Amino acid sequence: MFSIKRYGVELSGALALYAALLLGANAADRLLQPEGAMKIALALLPILGTVAVAWTVLRGLRRMDELQRRIQFDAIALSFTGTALATFAWGFAEDAGAPELRAFHVWPLMAVLWVVGVCIAQWRYR
Amino acid sequence: MRNAVKDIRTARGWSQSELAERLQVSRQTVNSIENGRYDPSLPLAFAIARTFGLTIEQIFFP
Numbered sequence: 325m326f327s328i329k330r331y332g333v334e335l336s337g338a339l340a341l342y343a344a345l346l347l348g349a350n351a352a353d354r355l356l357q358p359e360g361a362m363k364i365a366l367a368l369l370p371i372l373g374t375v376a377v378a379w380t381v382l383r384g385l386r387r388m389d390e391l392q393r394r395i396q397f398d399a400i401a402l403s404f405t406g407t408a409l410a411t412f413a414w415g416f417a418e419d420a421g422a423p424e425l426r427a428f429h430v431w432p433l434m435a436v437l438w439v440v441g442v443c444i445a446q447w448r449y450r
Numbered sequence: 451m452r453n454a455v456k457d458i459r460t461a462r463g464w465s466q467s468e469l470a471e472r473l474q475v476s477r478q479t480v481n482s483i484e485n486g487r488y489d490p491s492l493p494l495a496f497a498i499a500r501t502f503g504l505t506i507e508q509i510f511f512p
Contacts, residue, residue, distance in 0.1 A: 325475075325476075326476070389474070389476055390475070390479070390490070391478065392479070394488070449478070449488050450487065
């Protein structure tokens, strides 16, 4: 069964791993100043931490009961469609001269819409 | 769908948390079912009926 305490501990651990890998990769990049494939591999090292975060989130979802999953489904649907519409619209705007959107900006948008979606769904089923 | 979950639960002196623990669901789920905000799946409805020792028809009404 889903436990917010257990989920918090697991998510904190995964985020700590991400932070450690990010700091380590940045430090190694400054010290070693690698080039080519090695530089790319070092830049991608923190992704291992994000995989741990994703795995933690998926494990949390599998432990949820049916209403909690329904709430997450509603929130993810809002996040998915909202992000799709926003990025698609921005793509058209880029053709008209708007600045290019970096891939880094997509996830925060998705996360904000996810949180908004959870709040709306929880209010709906309250 | 209407239901008598709250009436049956309170008649037995159980809290929402206690019923949630027996059903292995969150307290929010019990609360949403009692308020009619959420209709449980058939497996959960059977679990509720089994926990109360009643039939589904005695708990849920169309």
